[in-house]
Each structure stands twice: as C-alpha cells, then as structure tokens.
Amino acid sequence: MYEENEILLDDLPKDYMEVNFGPHHPSTHGVFRFIAKIDGERIIDIDPVIGYLHRGIEKIAENRTYMQFKPLVDRLDYTGALNNELCYCLAVEKLMDIEAPPRAQAIRVICAELNRIAAHLIFFGAMGLETGAFTPLLFGFLDRETILNIFEIMAGGRLTFNYITIGGVREDIPPAVRTYFDKFKKEFPVKLKRYEELITGNEIFIKRLKNVGILKKEDLFNWGASGPVLRGSGVKFDIRKVEPYSGYEKYDFDIPVGTNGDVYDRYLVRMEEIKQSMRIVAQALDNLPSGDFTAKVPRVIKPPEGEVYVRNEGTKGEVGFYIVSKGDKNPYRLKIRTPSFSHINMLNFAASGNYIADAIVILGSFDTVMGSCDR
Amino acid sequence: MEIINYGYKKINNRDVIETIRPKAEETGVAVKFSEFKDQLFCGIDAADIKKFCSLLNSDPALSFEYIKFLTAVDYVEYIEMVYCLYSFKNNWSIIIKAKLDGQEPVVDSITSIYRGADWHEREMAEMFGIDIKGHPNLKNLLLAGDEDGFPLRKNFEIKWEEREYVPPEKFE
Amino acid sequence: MVWWSILLWALLKLVIAFLFIFITALILIWMLRKIMGHMQYRRGPRHHGPHGIWQTVFDTIKLLGKEDIIPSGVDRWTFIWAPMIIFVPSLMAFVFLPFAEKIVATNIEISLFFILAIMGLSIIALLMAGWGSNNKYALLGGVRSAAQMMSYEIPMLISAMGVVMMSGSMNLSEIVRAQQHIWYIVPQLVGFFIFGCASLAEINSTPFDIPEAESEIVSGFNVEYSGFRFAAFFLAEFVNLFIVCALAALLFLGGWLPFTNPVYGTIFFLAKTYVLIFAVMWVKSTFPRFRIDQFMNFGWKVLLPLSLANLFVTGVIVLMVDKFRGV
Numbered sequence: 080m081y082e083e084n085e086i087l088l089d090d091l092p093k094d095y096m097e098v099n100f101g102p103h104h105p106s107t108h109g110v111f112r113f114i115a116k117i118d119g120e121r122i123i124d125i126d127p128v129i130g131y132l133h134r135g136i137e138k139i140a141e142n143r144t145y146m147q148f149k150p151l152v153d154r155l156d157y158t159g160a161l162n163n164e165l166c167y168c169l170a171v172e173k174l175m176d177i178e179a180p181p182r183a184q185a186i187r188v189i190c191a192e193l194n195r196i197a198a199h200l201i202f203f204g205a206m207g208l209e210t211g212a213f214t215p216l217l218f219g220f221l222d223r224e225t226i227l228n229i230f231e232i233m234a235g236g237r238l239t240f241n242y243i244t245i246g247g248v249r250e251d252i253p254p255a256v257r258t259y260f261d262k263f264k265k266e267f268p269v270k271l272k273r274y275e276e277l278i279t280g281n282e283i284f285i286k287r288l289k290n291v292g293i294l295k296k297e298d299l300f301n302w303g304a305s306g307p308v309l310r311g312s313g314v315k316f317d318i319r320k321v322e323p324y325s326g327y328e329k330y331d332f333d334i335p336v337g338t339n340g341d342v343y344d345r346y347l348v349r350m351e352e353i354k355q356s357m358r359i360v361a362q363a364l365d366n367l368p369s370g371d372f373t374a375k376v377p378r379v380i381k382p383p384e385g386e387v388y389v390r391n392e393g394t395k396g397e398v399g400f401y402i403v404s405k406g407d408k409n410p411y412r413l414k415i416r417t418p419s420f421s422h423i424n425m426l427n428f429a430a431s432g433n434y435i436a437d438a439i440v441i442l443g444s445f446d447t448v449m450g451s452c453d454r
Numbered sequence: 455m456e457i458i459n460y461g462y463k464k465i466n467n468r469d470v471i472e473t474i475r476p477k478a479e480e481t482g483v484a485v486k487f488s489e490f491k492d493q494l495f496c497g498i499d500a501a502d503i504k505k506f507c508s509l510l511n512s513d514p515a516l517s518f519e520y521i522k523f524l525t526a527v528d529y530v531e532y533i534e535m536v537y538c539l540y541s542f543k544n545n546w547s548i549i550i551k552a553k554l555d556g557q558e559p560v561v562d563s564i565t566s567i568y569r570g571a572d573w574h575e576r577e578m579a580e581m582f583g584i585d586i587k588g589h590p591n592l593k594n595l596l597l598a599g600d601e602d603g604f605p606l607r608k609n610f611e612i613k614w615e616e617r618e619y620v621p622p623e624k625f626e
Numbered sequence: 627m628v629w630w631s632i633l634l635w636a637l638l639k640l641v642i643a644f645l646f647i648f649i650t651a652l653i654l655i656w657m658l659r660k661i662m663g664h665m666q667y668r669r670g671p672r673h674h675g676p677h678g679i680w681q682t683v684f685d686t687i688k689l690l691g692k693e694d695i696i697p698s699g700v701d702r703w704t705f706i707w708a709p710m711i712i713f714v715p716s717l718m719a720f721v722f723l724p725f726a727e728k729i730v731a732t733n734i735e736i737s738l739f740f741i742l743a744i745m746g747l748s749i750i751a752l753l754m755a756g757w758g759s760n761n762k763y764a765l766l767g768g769v770r771s772a773a774q775m776m777s778y779e780i781p782m783l784i785s786a787m788g789v790v791m792m793s794g795s796m797n798l799s800e801i802v803r804a805q806q807h808i809w810y811i812v813p814q815l816v817g818f819f820i821f822g823c824a825s826l827a828e829i830n831s832t833p834f835d836i837p838e839a840e841s842e843i844v845s846g847f848n849v850e851y852s853g854f855r856f857a858a859f860f861l862a863e864f865v866n867l868f869i870v871c872a873l874a875a876l877l878f879l880g881g882w883l884p885f886t887n888p889v890y891g892t893i894f895f896l897a898k899t900y901v902l903i904f905a906v907m908w909v910k911s912t913f914p915r916f917r918i919d920q921f922m923n924f925g926w927k928v929l930l931p932l933s934l935a936n937l938f939v940t941g942v943i944v945l946m947v948d949k950f951r952g953v
Contacts, residue, residue, distance in 0.1 A: 303570030
C-alpha cells in the first residue's frame with residue numbers, strides 16, 4: 080500500500096508556488112518587483128522585473144548640451160547625488176583637458192564624503208526595517224538632518240543639488256559650514272557608539288545577518304559587483320586609492336574590509352566607512368587651500384572629438400560615465416554605468432536557495448536605489 | 455576568506471599592448487590598438503568577440519576578470535559594441551570595440567564567460583535591436599514593449615502620443 | 627423572579643466586560659504609539675486632545691466608516707466570520723480574570739485551565755483569515771501563525787503548571803491568595819521568563835511577529851482586510867496583550883496583594899499589568915524579528931526542555947518541602 084501511495088504522488092502535477100513581491104512594497108527600495116518561485120519557505124528562483132522608474136536619461140542626453148544635462152545627473156542615485164555630479168564633471172573635464180583648482184577639488188571632496196555619510200545612514204535605517212525593528216530608521220533619518228542642514232547652507236538643496244559644475248563648484252562655501260561640521264563631529268560619534276551597542280551587538284540582529292548570503296570574490300568579479308559588496312568579501316579595493324581623482328591622494332584614510340562575505344560584514348563595512356568619511360572631511364576642512372573655486376571654462380562647452388570613460392567611488396559602488404563626443408554641443412552617446420544595475424543582476428544568484436526572509440535581507444545589504452538602476 | 459590588498463599601481467599602456475598582442479596572435483584574433491588620453495582601446499572583428507574575451511578572462515597573466523560595462527553606439531552605417539574589462543591583479547583597463555552591421559546587427563553573447571553581462575546585453579538588445587545569439591533570457595528589461603522602433607538608435611523619432619494602457623492579463 | 631434577576635445580572639457583567647475590553651484596547655493602542663514615539667526621538671500623536679488621547683477614538687471611527695471591500699474569489703464564509711471569531715476567545719477569557727479579592731465576573735475552580743485552553747482557539751480565526759483571503763501572502767502568514775502558536779502553547783502551559791504545583795489549585799483567586807508570603811516570581815524566575823517568551827509568541831508581538839512581518843509579506847493574514855474587519859483584528863491583538871499581561875501579573879507578581887481592599891486591590895493589579903505591558907512595548911520598539919526557522923528552533927529546542935526541567939525541579943522541591951513539614 081505504501082508503494083501505491085508513492086506512485087500516486089509521482090503522478091500528481093507538482094509546481095512551485097509563484098509569489099509576486101510587487102512594485103509596492105514596504106521594504107524601502109523604490110519601485111522594484113520580483114517574482115519568486117518558492118517551495119514552502121525556500122526560494123528556488125527569483126526573476127527580478129525592473130523598469131518602473133525608467134526615464135530614458137541616455138536618450139535625453141543626446142538632445143541636450145552638456146550644461147543642460149548636468150541637473151539630470153543628480154536624479155540618478157538620489158541618495159548620494161553629489162557623487163554622480165562629480166563623476167560627470169570629471170568625465171567632461173577629461174575630454175576638455177580642464178583641471179579644477181585645488182580649492183574646488185577640496186570642496187568637491189567635502190561634498191562627496193558628506194553625501195556618503197548621509198547615504199550610509201539611510202542604509203542603516205533600511206537595514207533595521209528589513210529585519211523588523213522600526214527604531215533604526217528614525218534614528219538614521221534624524222542624524223541625516225544635521226548633514227542636510229550643512230548641505231542647505233552650502234549647496235542650496237537637500238536631496239538634489241546642481242552644485243558641482245564643469246571646472247569647479249558653483250559658489251564658494253560659507254564659513255558657517257565649519258561650525259556646523261564641528262558640532263556634528265562632536266555629537267555624532269557618541270550616537271554612533273550607542274547605535275552600535277543597540278543594534279550591532281544585538282543578539283537577534285547577529286543571528287539574522289551572520290552567515291546569510293555569503294558571496295565569494297571570484298563570483299563577485301564575474302558578476303561585476305563593486306563597492307561595499309566587494310569589500311565585504313575580502314577585497315581591499317577602493318577606487319579612491321587605486322585611481323585617485325580630485326585630490327584624494329592627499330588625505331589619509333583606511334579602507335574597511337570584511338572577511339566572511341556575509342550580510343553582517345557588508346553592514347559593518349558601511350558603518351566603518353562612515354567614520355572614515357568623517358576623518359576625510361575633517362582633514363579637508365582643516366587644510367582648505369585658498370584660491371579660485373572654479374577654473375576658466377569657455378562659454379559654450381564643445382569638447383573635441385573622442386571617447387572617455389571615467390569612474391568614481393560612489394556611495395554604493397562604482398559609478399562611471401562613458402561619453403562619446405563628436406565635437407558638437409551635445410554628446411553623441413552617453414552611457415551611465417551604475418552599481419545598482421549590476422547588483423540587482425546578481426540577485427538570483429545570491430538569494431536562491433535561501434528563505435524568503437533572507438532574500439529580503441540580502442537585497443537590503445546590496446543597498447540598491449531604483450533611480451540608479453533604471454536610469 | 456583572506457584579504458587581498460589592491461593598492462595604487464602606475465600603469466603603462468605599452469606593457470598591456472606587449473602582453474596582449476602575442477597571445478592574441480596565437481589564437482588568431484586580429485587586434486588593432488589605439489590610445490586616447492591614457493586609455494587603451496582595441497578594435498576587433500565581431501566574430502572574434504567570444505574567443506578574445508575568453509582569452510582575456512582565463513589567461514592568468516592577463517586576468518581581466520571584471521566586466522565594467524557593455525554598451526553600443528549607433529553610427530548610422532554601423533553599430534559599434536563597446537566592452538570594458540578590468541584586471542584587478544594588474545590594474546589594467548581595456549576598452550574593446552567591435553563593429554556590427556547597421557541594419558541587422560548580430561553578435562555572440564559573452565554571458566557564458568562573464569555572467570554579469572547578462573542584463574547589459576538584454577538592455578542593448580531592446581534599445582538597439584541587436585540580435586544577441588546564445589543569450590539565456592532575452593526579454594525586455596527596461597522598456598514596456600510597445601514602442602515602434604528601437605529607442606537608442608539615431609532614426610528613432612521622439613514624438614508625443616497619448617496611448618491607452620492595456621494591462622497584461624497575468625503577471626508576467 | 628429569581629431567574630429574571632440572575633439573567634439581568636449576567637447581562638450586566640457581560641456589558642461591563644465588553645466595555646472594559648474596548649476601552650482597554652483603545653488605551654493600549656494610544657500607549658503603544660506614544661511610547662514608541664518617545665523611544666524614537668519623536669512624540670507620537672499630539673493634536674487630538676492633550677497628548678493625543680482621543681487619537682485612537684477618531685482612528686476607530688475612521689476605520690468604521692470605510693467602505694467594506696470583499697475581494698472577489700474569497701471564500702465568503704471564512705472571510706466574513708474570521709474577524710468576529712477572533713474576539714470570542716478574548717471575551718471569554720476576560721470573564722474569568724479576577725481583579726481583586728471578590729471582584730471577578732465568574733469564579734470557577736479551574737479558571738486558569740479554562741483561560742489557557744480558550745486562548746488556543748484564536749488559531750482557528752487566524753487560519754480562517756489566511757485561507758479565506760484569496761492571496762498568497764495571507765496564506766503564508768496564516769500558516770506561519772498557526773505553526774508559531776501551536777509550538778509555543780506547550781512551553782506556556784508547562785511553565786504555568788509550575789505555579790499551579792506551588793499553590794495547589796487552578797483557581798486564579800486561590801493562586802493569588804497563596805502568594806501572600808512571597809510572590810511567585812522569586813522561586814519561579816525561569817518559569818516567568820519562559821511564560822513571557824511563550825506568551826509574546828502567542829500574541830504575535832515582536833520579536834515573534836512573523837505572521838505579520840511587514841517587510842516581507844506585507845502584514846500577513848491582515849492583507850485583504852479593510853475597514854471594520856481590520857479594526858477587529860487590530861483591537862483583538864491588543865486585548866490579547868492585556869489578557870496575557872494580566873495572567874502574568876496574577877500568576878507571578880501576586881495579583882492585587884498586599885491590598886485586600888477591593889478598590890486599592892484593583893488599582894494595584896492594574897498598575898502591575900500596565901508595568902508588564904510597558905515592558906512588552908519597550909521590547910516591541912527595540913528588537914528586530916526572528917526568522918521562522920530560528921524561532922521554531924528556539925521554541926522546540928530551548929524553551930520546551932527548559933520548561934520541562936522547571937516543572938521537574940519545582941515538583942521535587944514542593945514534595946520535599948511538604949515532607950519536611952510533615953504534611
């Protein structure tokens with residue numbers, strides 16, 4: 080009779096349950112949808128569907144001049160907007176052989192690093208929300224307010240800035256930035272220590288995040304991952320050290336690396352990067368050179384013919400611009416390489432075979448922004 | 455896992471050319487090198503893409519294991535595919551270009567060598583209409599599928615049109 | 627006329643219990659929002675009334691006024707009756723809770739046993755809600771919650787048995803009276819901890835709120851409900867919270883002792899219950915949630931052996947003490 084039952088079970092049509100984690104989802108990553116085939120609680124296959132935020136920026140670039148296109152670059156990775164602007168301006172400056180003066184370079188470094196702290200605070204909040212704690216989200220956003228106040232008096236905006244231009248920055252920084260940042264530097268490390276005790280040392284967090292989503296570096300190279308995802312797996316590689324741009328070789332900072340390759344290590348890497356960024360901003364503000372804040376740039380920007388690819392260490396990974404110019408006012412082709420695109424590409428590989436709860440946490444550890452993935 | 459430190463290395467494009475050229479000639483791939491503002495470009499035939507990329511990936515002295523991006527540019531008579539690879543060990547970057555036919559571009563997929571090229575190739579297939587042979591899953595990635603023409607080609611008309619949205623029947 | 631007055635008296639007690647439940651649920655929801663707010667560097671509701679007291683009332687009125695949406699394809703009977711059935715165990719358990727020396731709606735000899743048995747019936751309502759909504763998220767949430775509640779019933783019951791052995795009766799008023807010399811939390815510390823964890827799992831509160839995990843399955847079995855049906859689930863969760871904390875206060879913290887005066891006794895008992903509720907809300911705003919397999923491991927491999935060991939040790943000590951006293 081047991082054999083009869085077995086044959087009966089083999090004849091029944093079996094299929095895995097398909098669940099749709101739709102574009103409206105409380106895990107705060109923007110409009111992202113994935114269709115998961117699950118067997119009980121285990122995921123067999125993930126099929127991500129993107130394109131809900133596709134705005135056709137690359138096609139728009141072919142009909143705008145270089146200066147007209149610059150505000151659109153902010154909207155790519157809107158949590159770390161100044162890094163995108165920096166990369167675009169560096170690419171155009173490389174085509175035109177312009178070099179920004181030292182004061183402008185120092186101001187650019189300050190902007191980029193402060194933006195990195197702000198973006199990592201959002202990651203901190205979102206990571207708490209993935210695992211189910213509501214408080215880290217509010218703590219992260221509250222501390223981000225101080226940084227956004229600094230940005231407001233410096234660049235004029237809180238989320239998108241249009242501050243870094245081709246040849247330098249748009250305006251000089253007011254001296255109040257120094258006072259605001261000193262206050263931030265005194266108060267924030269205390270809070271960071273408190274967050275570490277509350278969250279990083281929390282037993283439940285460690286159980287949720289450790290040994291989940293382990294990725295080896297050969298696979299990561301093959302898939303094209305970069306940034307903290309790569310650094311969490313033991314690759315001590317940072318574009319700011321390997322191909323320094325905008326004066327990064329003058330500053331002294333460490334690169335945090337993880338040894339295990341799991342979600343917990345990527346989380347720790349980003350928390351440590353916040354401290355290193357504060358070091359860089361303190362050094363830059365201490366040794367701010369005097370001089371012009373922008374170089375002499377012709378009125379109409381017409382780069383000579385050629386192609387160039389410049390990359391940058393953005394908040395989430397490697398941001399790159401590939402510009403093909405034919406000597407016109409408009410670029411002929413502009414390709415934007417974003418880290419979120421490559422990371423979501425990797426989601427099926429990284430999350431298959433895990434539980435649903437783990438897949439959400441792994442996606443959170445990649446720290447993707449849909450504006451950057453869909454362009 | 456052990457930590458590998460990649461520090462700052464000064465690169466000389468001459469070294470790269472001298473290392474790649476004999477190996478390429480061995481496998482029978484014709485390569486043309488050019489330089490522009492410290493960047494190394496090399497042009498090859500469209501049919502040799504897979505051979506060249508697998509040579510660059512698997513050779514231990516070259517070890518171009520990281521794919522940065524993959525894109526295409528539409529010059530009206532021909533479409534040029536651009537592959538950008540990077541080697542962590544030597545800090546070398548190389549940009550490979552291959553010319554495809556302007557009307558009916560066809561190229562092989564390098565997804566079997568670099569798995570990260572998967573979505574980049576899908577995006578190029580839908581934006582330029584390039585027929586990529588051997589790709590595991592060639593569906594629309596970013597577009598909705600109701601445009602007439604391929605958006606990033608130069609002959610794509612940008613027009614404003616009000617269209618009614620018809621939702622698909624089952625989620626797909 | 628005797629049966630007429632008995633019926634009227636029973637009806638009056640029922641109405642008082644009903645009112646008490648609703649007002650308690652409203653107060654608890656307000657308390658949760660304010661406490662969570664203050665712990666997160668903000669202040670919670672502030673506008674309606676001083677410190678936002680009337681906020682929950684207005685929220686309930688809003689929820690009651692919403693359109694009653696029943697999606698097509700649901701199993702009508704289970705979908706409609708699930709929110710009504712979830713109130714039944716809470717209401718029935720309420721009737722047996724003693725508030726002071728003589729203030730209890732009905733006093734029977736096995737009131738603890740009855741309450742613990744009734745609380746298990748809420749699994750049915752959650753399963754009905756999960757199955758009846760024509761939705762995969764709800765199904766996942768309902769099945770998860772059934773697994774969770776069934777696994778954590780056993781440690782809860784066994785840890786309560788330790789108290790019963792020490793006091794010698796299942797009547798809640800008797801248990802409280804037996805704690806005159808020392809509150810049972812001191813000899814039964816392990817039992818208190820187990821009872822606390824298991825009852826948090828029973829009422830689906832963080833860190834065990836996997837059935838309504840908001841970040842993965844978007845509110846679990848609640849997902850298709852709107853309007854007053856959602857309000858029913860929401861209120862029922864807070865009523866369960868009150869009942870479980872009241873039980874813990876009675877079993878381990880000595881109920882209304884040392885006051886035997888009915889007014890002072892009730893106030894002291896409610897104060898102890900609210901201290902425990904504050905502790906639960908504190909945990910709710912601090913901890914993340916477990917993953918389903920880690921948490922089943924915790925229930926079956928840690929809590930169950932621990933509670934059995936607690937039962938064994940308590941039994942041995944009670945026997946030895948009785949023999950020592952020559953009873």
